[in-house]
Amino acid sequence: MKILVMVKQVPDTATQVKVGSDPRAIDTAGVTWIVSPYDEFAVEEALRIKEKRGQGEVVTVSLGPDRVKEALRSCLAMGADRAIHLLDPAWDGADTLATSRALAAVIKQEAPGLALFGRQAIDDDMGSVGAQVAELLGWPCASWIMEEAVDDGGKTIRVGRQVEGGLEIFDLPLPAVVSAQKGLNEPRYPTLKGIMGAKKKEIKDVKAADLGIAPDAPGLSVVKLEALPPRPPGRIIPGEAAAAVKELVRALREDAKAI
Amino acid sequence: MPGAFWCIVEDDRQGNPKKVMAEVLGEAARLTGQAGGQAEAVWLTDKATPEGVKQLGEFGAKRVWVLENAALATYRGEVWTPLLADLAAKESPQAILAPVTTRQRELMARLAARLGAGLSADSTALALEEGKLVATRPVYAGKLLSKVTWSKTPWLVTLRPNVFRPAEPQAGASPQVEKPAVSMPTEAMKLVERKEEAATGLPELAEAEIVVSGGRGLKGPENFVILEDLAKVVGAAVGASRAAVDAGWRPHRFQIGQTGRTISPKLYMGFGISGAIQHLAGMRTSKVICAVNKDPEAPIFKIADYGIVGDLFEVVPLLTAEFKKLLEK
Numbered sequence: 001m002k003i004l005v006m007v008k009q010v011p012d013t014a015t016q017v018k019v020g021s022d023p024r025a026i027d028t029a030g031v032t033w034i035v036s037p038y039d040e041f042a043v044e045e046a047l048r049i050k051e052k053r054g055q056g057e058v059v060t061v062s063l064g065p066d067r068v069k070e071a072l073r074s075c076l077a078m079g080a081d082r083a084i085h086l087l088d089p090a091w092d093g094a095d096t097l098a099t100s101r102a103l104a105a106v107i108k109q110e111a112p113g114l115a116l117f118g119r120q121a122i123d124d125d126m127g128s129v130g131a132q133v134a135e136l137l138g139w140p141c142a143s144w145i146m147e148e149a150v151d152d153g154g155k156t157i158r159v160g161r162q163v164e165g166g167l168e169i170f171d172l173p174l175p176a177v178v179s180a181q182k183g184l185n186e187p188r189y190p191t192l193k194g195i196m197g198a199k200k201k202e203i204k205d206v207k208a209a210d211l212g213i214a215p216d217a218p219g220l221s222v223v224k225l226e227a228l229p230p231r232p233p234g235r236i237i238p239g240e241a242a243a244a245v246k247e248l249v250r251a252l253r254e255d256a257k258a259i
Numbered sequence: 260m261p262g263a264f265w266c267i268v269e270d271d272r273q274g275n276p277k278k279v280m281a282e283v284l285g286e287a288a289r290l291t292g293q294a295g296g297q298a299e300a301v302w303l304t305d306k307a308t309p310e311g312v313k314q315l316g317e318f319g320a321k322r323v324w325v326l327e328n329a330a331l332a333t334y335r336g337e338v339w340t341p342l343l344a345d346l347a348a349k350e351s352p353q354a355i356l357a358p359v360t361t362r363q364r365e366l367m368a369r370l371a372a373r374l375g376a377g378l379s380a381d382s383t384a385l386a387l388e389e390g391k392l393v394a395t396r397p398v399y400a401g402k403l404l405s406k407v408t409w410s411k412t413p414w415l416v417t418l419r420p421n422v423f424r425p426a427e428p429q430a431g432a433s434p435q436v437e438k439p440a441v442s443m444p445t446e447a448m449k450l451v452e453r454k455e456e457a458a459t460g461l462p463e464l465a466e467a468e469i470v471v472s473g474g475r476g477l478k479g480p481e482n483f484v485i486l487e488d489l490a491k492v493v494g495a496a497v498g499a500s501r502a503a504v505d506a507g508w509r510p511h512r513f514q515i516g517q518t519g520r521t522i523s524p525k526l527y528m529g530f531g532i533s534g535a536i537q538h539l540a541g542m543r544t545s546k547v548i549c550a551v552n553k554d555p556e557a558p559i560f561k562i563a564d565y566g567i568v569g570d571l572f573e574v575v576p577l578l579t580a581e582f583k584k585l586l587e588k
Contacts, residue, residue: 011399013400013517013536013537013540014536017399017402017403019403026399026403037517037518038518095377096368096371096378097371097372097375097377097378100372122400122517122518123398123399124396124398124399124405125380125381125396125397125398125521126378126380126381127364127368127380127381128364128367128368128371128378128380129368130368131336131364131365131366131368131369131372132368132369132371132372133372134336134369135336135340135368135369135372135373136372138337140336140337140447140448141336141337141365141369142448143361143364143365144361158451160454161361162361162512163334163360163361163362164360164361164463164465165455165456165463166453166454166455166456167453167454167456168333168450168452168453168454169450169451169452169453169454170448170449170450170451171448171449171451172447172448173447181511182511182514182518182519183511217410218377218410219371219375219376219377219378219409219410219411220377220378220379220407220408220409220410221377221407221408221410222405222406222407223393223406223407223408224405224406225398225403225404225405225406226403226404226405226406227402227403227404228397228401228402228403228404228543231548231562231564232564234548234560234561234562234563234564234565234566235564235565235566236555236560236566236567236568237565237566237567241567241569241570241573241574241577242577244567244569244574245567245574245577245578245581246581248549248565248567248578249578249581249582249585251565252526252547252549252565253585256526256547256564256565258469258525258526258546258547259469259493259526259582259585259586
């Protein structure tokens, strides 16, 4: 079975982000880039499905500028077989839906049995792309999955979808879209052999025209990014624990009216 | 009717809208007060109770669209999305709002794709500027705010719970009820079973007004019991930091932070949590933040409104007793 895993390159959580000279984007100078953590769960799960079945192909796909090759290379080092880089200035400023359309087009071309996503990317936290791709393809979709099992015949996938208050177990006919929630697995670290091997694996560049799509005007656009307004200065309550606790409870009740 | 602000209903699966709907409908009413049109509720369910419909009216829905069918008991994107999209195509609402829950996040994304519309997910503020909606959303682990706007209607938005001011319930309000005829789309996904989590007797983390949260400072899973005792007294949910979850002390569904839940309670109390960026991403929009940590340099004190530098094992039981005294009054 062929599995496509869509990944996004995002700034490392610990990295400083500042509003750029164009206030609609961040200043990328000095930013450390990583594969979004949820997408790593998706890559790991794809590799496990392939290993369990003893055959198949794992292909990672990412949309973005040149630097995105690094993210794809690290997925190849984890064990993915090849990669597709959606690289075209026409996608600069692509919103969620434009990204979904591009990914849906490449999935259609590749015709995998399963398309895996992370539940959201940790930069814009929109969490929409997997579901939108499913809608555009007309494929069934389960978001926030905590467990999965593909049947021996490769016809269906059983997933556990996390919802408020429980876990819903569904059978989905393949091909399908699923998105990974934390808890699905623990992603492996690339081995030295994996890293060396990744250098020889294929990363294919694909342009919008190759997919037969013309990027359209975004439905949602960023007006501007702003730094977070600072919270009012806090107060450390001094003194012995008993006295401090009394004062804290009083302050929460009378000053903050929080309880 | 053009100009309507639709609010997609999240319910408890027993026929009762969740209280977060007061926030969504309250915001819709506030916006329609400026933009014109009216707040309306759209309820996909297998059991629409008269009490539920009445409640939506009291929250401010002038009209309630009820799409009721046994096949809607469980959310399935391929069933719900076309139903909603067809109704939207017929009625042309100005905006479609929904609270952030796992299923609404997926449903609204699919609806946006089907309608070719923009979606602002997990928004924390909405405003009308020159007749256009502008949404504010935290991005980059909550380090920045992004203001976004739409090129055309309908404006699709999901709203972070506990952030928007809830509607004052208007007793006796009776909404117009519409039950459009629907033809159910074919389902592809088959529900095998639903595994309920063991009831904790405490509120759901994502919608709790008070959250008590523990980190590595708790020293072990057995010590969370002191936070549970505190939580029971104040009616709070119990959350945990990534460190505590990765150590296996709490199940992942209780994790607050970038790879867990994003919460915005009225009161957040963190114990033995240093306040890594990862964690702050999930709780920094809380209204009041209070922290207890041994280390006076812990980053959480930088964003806390109130802090106590001290031993949580001493502070928590005192706090529980003090709250008990206060709330028994």
